[in-house]
Structure formats: structure tokens, C-alpha cells
Amino acid sequence: MQLSVCNVAIAIVAIGLLNYIWTVVQARTTLPSGPLPWPIVGNTFALSKLPELTLTEMRKRYGDVFTVFIGTRPCLIVNGVNKVKEALLKNSVTFGGRPNLMLFKFFEIPNGPVGISATDYTPTLRLHRKVTHTAIRNYTQASGSDAAKFEQLVRGEINKLIKVIEKHESKPFDVLPDLLNSVTFLIFTVCFGPDSFEKYIDRKSLEKLSAALTVFDEYISMNNIFDTFPFLYHLLMKIPSKTNRELEALTNDLLSMLEKELETHKETYDPDTVRDILDAMIKAKREAEDEERDDKASMLDDYSLIGTIGDLFFAGMQTTSYTVQWYLLFMITHPQIQKKVHDELDQIVGRNNYPAIENRSSLKFLDATISETLRLSSIVPLSLPHAPLKDIEIFGQKIPKGTAVWVNLWSVHHDEALWPNAKQFQPQRFLDKNGDLIKSPNLIPFSVGTRTCIGESLARYELFMYISHLMNHFEFKMAESQESYDLQPRPGLVHGCKSYKLIATPRK
Numbered sequence: 001m002q003l004s005v006c007n008v009a010i011a012i013v014a015i016g017l018l019n020y021i022w023t024v025v026q027a028r029t030t031l032p033s034g035p036l037p038w039p040i041v042g043n044t045f046a047l048s049k050l051p052e053l054t055l056t057e058m059r060k061r062y063g064d065v066f067t068v069f070i071g072t073r074p075c076l077i078v079n080g081v082n083k084v085k086e087a088l089l090k091n092s093v094t095f096g097g098r099p100n101l102m103l104f105k106f107f108e109i110p111n112g113p114v115g116i117s118a119t120d121y122t123p124t125l126r127l128h129r130k131v132t133h134t135a136i137r138n139y140t141q142a143s144g145s146d147a148a149k150f151e152q153l154v155r156g157e158i159n160k161l162i163k164v165i166e167k168h169e170s171k172p173f174d175v176l177p178d179l180l181n182s183v184t185f186l187i188f189t190v191c192f193g194p195d196s197f198e199k200y201i202d203r204k205s206l207e208k209l210s211a212a213l214t215v216f217d218e219y220i221s222m223n224n225i226f227d228t229f230p231f232l233y234h235l236l237m238k239i240p241s242k243t244n245r246e247l248e249a250l251t252n253d254l255l256s257m258l259e260k261e262l263e264t265h266k267e268t269y270d271p272d273t274v275r276d277i278l279d280a281m282i283k284a285k286r287e288a289e290d291e292e293r294d295d296k297a298s299m300l301d302d303y304s305l306i307g308t309i310g311d312l313f314f315a316g317m318q319t320t321s322y323t324v325q326w327y328l329l330f331m332i333t334h335p336q337i338q339k340k341v342h343d344e345l346d347q348i349v350g351r352n353n354y355p356a357i358e359n360r361s362s363l364k365f366l367d368a369t370i371s372e373t374l375r376l377s378s379i380v381p382l383s384l385p386h387a388p389l390k391d392i393e394i395f396g397q398k399i400p401k402g403t404a405v406w407v408n409l410w411s412v413h414h415d416e417a418l419w420p421n422a423k424q425f426q427p428q429r430f431l432d433k434n435g436d437l438i439k440s441p442n443l444i445p446f447s448v449g450t451r452t453c454i455g456e457s458l459a460r461y462e463l464f465m466y467i468s469h470l471m472n473h474f475e476f477k478m479a480e481s482q483e484s485y486d487l488q489p490r491p492g493l494v495h496g497c498k499s500y501k502l503i504a505t506p507r508k
């Protein structure tokens with residue numbers, strides 16, 4: 001009996017080893033080489049908690065393009081601006097797919113993959129991207145009274161945030177929870193219209209949601225445990241634990257909120273007044289129905305509208321807040337740069353006025369500090385994974401359809417050849433001799449190509465408005481109680497900075 005158990009164990013190990021050798025040999029014949037993977041776990045653990053940094057280091061040894069294994073799955077890593085653009089710009093349609101990764105399970109709503117970020121490059125995705133992209137630009141590039149209305153809405157929310165920050169009375173505090181609340185409120189309003197927020201979410205639940213998402217970040221990194229051991233996902237998610245019950249309740253609450261809001265929007269819809277992005281999507285559907293374009297209308301069914309709007313909501317929540325949190329960290333650790341931002345604001349806006357979106361082109365130094373923050377923080381350091389929609393010859397190799405491809409934006413933004421003293425916060429690099437802004441083609445925090453970020457124009461609008469208002473109103477300082485300030489990111493697909501405290505003192 002003992003012998004047979006032993007034999008079975010040996011057989012399992014032997015099969016595992018053969019499978020390992022076969023996978024590695026097969027990958028080596030089709031994909032560029034890279035670090036040798038361990039059996040079963042591949043390179044998962046060697047990539048550390050901040051894979052973008054490890055992969056950037058590995059670039060020195062293996063070149064711009066190499067392969068790493070997450071568990072037993074080979075993934076192509078693309079570093080450096082030229083190779084990233086060769087894939088995502090020159091071959092943009094082919095690289096428009098998303099790989100079949102466990103990671104995307106966290107983006108799904110219960111009935112399966114819908115929406116934008118996790119779905120493949122299909123006609124449905126293109127239509128959803130087009131409708132939402134246009135709707136977002138209608139806000140950020142509106143003219144006349146529509147532009148003024150949107151600016152007023154954003155300013156109103158920022159002013160609430162300023163009051164909340166003032167309540168800390170120049171005592172040390174962590175700015176992130178207040179920022180997340182404010183930005184979430186705004187994205188909610190853009191998606192579902194004014195007054196929708198308080199109807200569904202009280203501030204306490206929102207704080208819970210934000211905290212849950214921040215903890216969650218680590219689990220959805222590139223080398224996450226579920227892509228290493230896919231069976232764990234099914235195992236852990238089925239355990240009736242408290243966390244799972246809470247997660248399920250939260251998902252169900254959000255889903256029923258989205259369903260209710262969709263019904264209310266349909267009932268009150270007026271084609272002449274598009275109130276928000278959900279209205280824009282309903283309008284696209286009604287127009288397709290009027291034109292008897294059933295194919296198009298069916299791509300905008302209720303379920304996929306909910307998926308897309310949920311996607312925008314989640315993508316818009318953390319990204320902007322984390323970028324502002326990074327910005328303030330750079331300001332308190334570089335007081336002489338903060339002073340220059342204040343001087344420029346005093347000169348162009350004035351301490352007793354509100355910055356306006358039309359000031360953006362004049363506040364060049366401030367604009368340069370935002371670009372430098374986007375570069376140095378690279379908050380989506382490995383973008384979202386791509387996958388070729390068909391076999392493709394690129395980088396001197398034939399890359400099979402469906403291969404997971406990670407483009408390392410961190411490597412682009414920390415490349416000494418492109419950015420001398422890349423580790424330092426030097427906004428001047430974005431200004432020429434005359435103080436005019438340099439638009440660098442090497443700054444690509446929103447990625448490039450067919451899957452480039454849909455929210456870029458909104459993110460840039462919000463970043464300018466939040467940062468200019470906060471900087472005009474406050475002077476930010478380090479908290480003496482905080483021993484040191486760590487400029488290393490926190491792990492995650494979207495990486496914030498490590499939690500820190502600052503002091504905000506009104507300048508007026």
C-alpha cells in the first residue's frame with residue numbers, strides 16, 4: 001500500500017516535470033527567451049510585489065522583449081517606448097485583444113464578461129468605446145453654457161473637499177480617503193447625473209467600498225496568485241467566508257443599484273437633454289432602434305450597458321485620486337517646486353479667485369508638474385494586458401494568438417535614455433527655454449493604440465481642476481510625526497503611493 005502511494009506520488013511528480021519541460025520548450029520555440037521559470041509557479045514569486053520594477057531590471061539582462069511565466073502560463077513582456085509602440089500602435093488592431101486571465105474575473109459582473117476593459121476587440125466593444133468616448137468628450141470639450149455647467153459641477157465638488165480638508169485644522173492626516181470620496185462622487189455624477197449619488201450610497205458605505213478596493217489592489221497585480229494557481233480562485237471564492245459574503249453582498253448591491261438607475265433613466269429619458277453617460281448610451285440604442293439597426297441595438301442591451309457604466313465608474317474612481325495623492329506627496333517632498341507652483345498661481349489666478357479651465361494653457365509650470373507626476377508615478381505601470389487576435393510576426397518572432405502581452409509603461413517612464421535623472425521629480429524637463437510646455441511622445445501614461453484609456457480627457461480635466469484648486473487654497477507640508485516619506489509605490493495593477501500624512505494650511 002505504502003509502495004503504491006509512493007509510486008503514485010512519483011508518477012505525479014514525473015508528469016508534472018514532463019509537463020513543465022514541455023511547456024518551457026514549447027514557449028522557447030515560439031516566444032523570446034527570458035528568465036528560467038520554476039516548475040508550477042513559473043516566475044511568479046521572482047517578480048516580487050512590484051513586478052514593474054523587477055521587469056525593468058530584467059530588461060537590462062534579457063533585452064526589450066522577453067518571456068516570463070505566471071504559473072505555467074508564458075507571458076510576453078514588452079519594454080521601452082519603441083517596442084511598446086511597435087506593438088500597440090503599428091499593430092494596434094491585432095494587439096487589441098485581451099487575454100483569458102483569471103485577473104479579469106475581478107472585472108466581471110456575475111453573468112459573465114461584459115463592458116469594456118476585460119472584453120475582446122469585437123464590434124460590440126468598438127461601439128461601446130465610441131459612445132462612451134464621445135459622451136466623455138462632450139463634458140470635457142463642451143462649449144458655452146454646457147462647459148460652464150460642467151466646470152461649476154466639478155468646482156462645487158472640489159469646494160466640498162476643500163471644506164473637509166480644512167476641518168483637519170492643520171493637523172496631520174491621510175488625504176486619500178477624502179480624495180476618493182470626492183472623485184467617486186464626481187464620476188458617479190458624470191455616469192448617472194446630479195443627485196444620483198446620495199440616493200444610493202451614504203458616505204459610510206462609500207468609505208467601506210474605497211477601503212475594500214484599496215486592500216483589493218494587491219490581489220489584482222500582474223503576478224497574482226489566481227493566475228498562478230487558477231484552481232485557487234474557484235476554491236477560495238466558493239468558501240462561505242465572511243469576506244466572500246461581504247464581497248457578494250457588495251457586488252449585488254452595486255448591480256441592483258445599476259439596474260435601478262438604468263430603469264429610472266429609461267423612464268425619464270428625453271432625447272433632447274442628455275444628462276449623463278448613461279443617457280448617451282440609451283440615446284445610441286434608441287437611435288439604432290429607430291434606424292432599424294437590430295445588430296447595433298442588440299450590442300447595447302441592458303446587461304452590456306450596465307457592464308460598461310460599471311467599468312467607467314471603477315476605472316475613474318481610483319486612478320484620479322491616486323494621481324492627486326502622488327502629486328501632493330511630490331509637493332511636500334519638494335517644497336521649492338511647490339513654491340514655484342504657488343507663485344505661478346498667485347500671478348495668473350490670484351489667491352482669492354478660483355482657477356478656471358481656461359487658465360490651463362497659462363499655468364505652464366503647474367501643467368509640467370502634472371506631467372512629471374504622471375511620468376514618475378506611472379499609476380497603471382503595466383497597462384492592462386493585451387493579446388494578439390491572430391498569430392503575428394513581430395520582434396523577429398511568431399507570437400501565437402491569445403498570448404498574454406504586458407507592456408511595461410514603467411520601463412518607458414523610467415528610461416534614463418529618455419529621461420535623465422529618471423528617478424527624480426523634475427517638472428522642468430517638460431518646459432523649454434522659454435518656459436513653454438514640451439509635449440513628449442515618450443509620456444504615455446494612458447497607453448496607446450486601439451485600447452488606449454477612454455477616460456483620458458476626463459482624467460486630465462479632473463487632475464487640472466483638483467490640483468489647481470487644492471494648490472491655490474492650501475500650502476502642503478510634511479507632518480513631523482511621519483518619520484519618513486517612501487516614494488516607492490504600493491503593489492497593484494493601479495498603484496497608489498504608500499499611505500502618508502501631510503499638513504494642509506489655508507493660504508488665504
Ligand code: HEM
Nearest residue numbers: 116117315316319380383384445446447451453454455459
Ligand atoms: C490618471 C488617470 C488615468 C490613467 C493614468 C489611466 C490609464 C489607463 C491605462 C494605462 C489603461 C489601459 C490601456 C490599454 O489597455 O492599453 C486604461 C484603460 C481604461 N481606462 Fe483609464 N486611466 C485613467 C483614468 C481613467 C478614467 C477617469 C476613466 C473613466 C472615466 C478611465 C477609463 C478607462 C477604461 C474604461 C479603460 C479600458 C479601455 C479598454 O479596455 O478599451 N480611465 N486607463
